[in-house]
Amino acid sequence: MTKTTGTYLKHLARIQGLYGDGHSRCKTDLLQLLDRRRFKKAGEVLRLHEILCFLRAYPDDRELLAHVEDQLSRFADRSDLRRFRKALADTGVAGTAINYQFFWFTATWLARRWPQQISINWTDFDRSDKLADMLHLLLLYSETPATDELDFSPREWIDQLKHPDETDAAFVIRRFDALRATSFGREKFYEDLDIPMQIKYKPGTASRTHAKYNNSPVIFQNRPLDYSRPDMFQAMNQPAKVIHSVPPHEGQNLINMAREAMITRSRDLDSFMHADKNDVRLVDFGDGYQFVCFGAIPERRLILESVYGYLTLKNGVPIGYVLTSSLFNSAAVGYNVFETYRGAESAAVYGRILGMTRALFGVDVVCVDPYQLGHDNTEGQESGAWWFYQKLGFQSHDPNILKLMRRELARIKRNRKYRSSNDTLQDLTAEHLFLYLDKPREDVIGRISLGNIGLQIVRYLAKHFGSDRETAARVCADEAAKCLGVRSRRSFTVGEKQAWERWSPLILALPGIKRWSLTNKKALVHIVKAKGGRRESDFVKLFDKHHLLRRALLKLSERD
Template sequence: MHELSPREGAHLLDLARGVMVTRSRDLDAFAYGDPRDVRIVEDGEGLAFMVGGMLPERRSPVSCTCGYLTLHNGVPIGYGDLILVGRSAAVAFNTFETYRGGEAAWNFARLLATVRHLYGARSFSLAPYQLGHRNAEAIASGAWWFYFKLGFRPLAAEPRRMLRQELARMKVDAGHRSDRATLRGLAAWHLFFDLDAPAGLPPVAELGARIAQGLAQRAGADRERALKTCNSEAMHLLGLRSLEGYTADERLAWSRWSPLVVTLRGLARWSAAEKRALVHVIRAKGGRREGDFVALFAAHPKLERALFGEGR
């Protein structure tokens, strides 16, 4: 893995934006990429991945979004993004049409290995669009079966039922191919690859409702006053007297996390060390590399359960 200077990072982000715009595509992780947070992972045999994080003001409070370019002998052959929450990674994988062929499965497998190496991910998911939901190109390419053959599986009951039917048909007729209607039905659900017991998707969307409810309880429609109240409460709960020494980006991260902190289940019973660890997690969200935040978040003994419940 090569750590790059901000100047080198800016050059690679320009490359990423260029290869996207010439194909009439766009990716927020490139458009708002942080040149300080760009790395190259060399995988051997000419394969490499350029992985970059986003500018602090564009980062989500809990999840971490990164963009990547797949490079072969220095030539961009594909791209995608990663959305990481703790040790879970939602993966989008795309190969430019010119370079589609026999190495796609290998490149995808090495991408997962890279994500595991960089971020410690142990659960990988693919969104329905990647599989063919409202995506005619993915349906035509048989994307769902491509990922199934690489070990990804549905967790929901309906696609598992459809899968059993298709496998039974293939057992009777080795030449059977799923029709488009079946592929669209299968693609309506996420696929998962887990190194541990399957956990499903982290319910990040539910956090927004909790934050909104907490803000409303504190100051009704006066959002600014509610945020100030949350900021004070969160500092008190975590034993912080001030944010002296924090950078502007770290202060921004704190302001976005404070409404979450005050909703954490059981926070009052945490030890002083666990509270200090949470402060480090929040501060890392405003740091140079958002990957540091991912690692600290995943390493915290209670944070993920406090956010999402005992099922995590």
């Protein structure tokens, strides 16, 4: 690569996040020039790609965006991209392969979506012998004489077993999918193998290069990026401009886009893999920022808290994702920005997330869990996550952490270049941080022991049923119905029946449940049905209004 070309690329990188004062013209000129140049290093090719992706999300004007879109549409055809195809594997750039040990539900989705593009990476498959040991579970009984007597390698066996037009990965995934087991069982069997796979690129497969929701309006960036720290209390009371439901067919398209955003970054997220196309909403702040809100299918919902996943869009470009776990008018919020877009209006975007969470779930308390803060999480520590939230007003309840925080703040005041050590950050991030819209309270996510509630259910079932959990499920469902005055469950949907069976042991374990009024019992019936209904956020709102249920669960959580 000539020095001149490298200089142009560095100049573009320096000004990509600057707006006004003629920067748009300069960016456009540099883009046109670099479009005609070719690089001699893989890193430069990737750097240009990242700049293009950033400018697609934060375009100055229509002319610049047109050049960005044009170059991204042709990026896979660049000769330098083809030259460095292997070096750029796992970057998510169009024209390159993706290698990853995908989780079970992602693997089944890939086998349906791109069956001819997926293959097993046998070189890195450390547990292939375990697959060989399981072959008899995946085949017809009539095939067992061969598997019992012949000594083929695992790879040779799969080549023998699959159809000539079928890839090895597609065959294995389909056979696991045919196992006579629950979805949880198939998931466990498959993921224990930790199968490394490759997605070979072809036009139409997942890439970051082409990731965009074309139905999003484009708001051009005609002002400097907002690096300020907004008042989080005000932000929580500023809901989105529009929140609207998405039809199921469009919901599935958005689910696919969210899944692609993860696999192109060698990640997997349950909230996207278990997303329900019937519970997809688009939260629009009217300034180019949108959040696609995904509820979970009933089978994969947790017993108590409600978990939602969100894909963050800027002008239709996926720039990050969010997780919320809500109950007791509180929510744990996980905030993630994809590397290409980090630093661009991060605090302002987080303020929008809090406003959205309050609008959807009625929360007045937000917390951040230790891992998100950087506990046992090197990436979180390096990003300065704990200090990011501390500066936004989040506080710990732990006196030792507060003391350590004051010590670190004093050191920073004396020396602005001071940085907390990794050991110090590990200690700071050991507990949740909280932000209260009202006065602090203890009955919130992050302070209530949901695990202890589960332990009381375990003890109830152990005492009354021992090993016969199948009988327990049937008896508890009937006894809970009798307790709450439910004469018949025939009209319940599949999801409602499932939620009822899962909640029944908890209902029977609730202290004082038999003394509840008929009104409170009926309200609990509606809550349980909502847990298996179309939209789990309805469950959260009904639960939070039922003060007797809340108190009963708190008592359970406090039992030894």
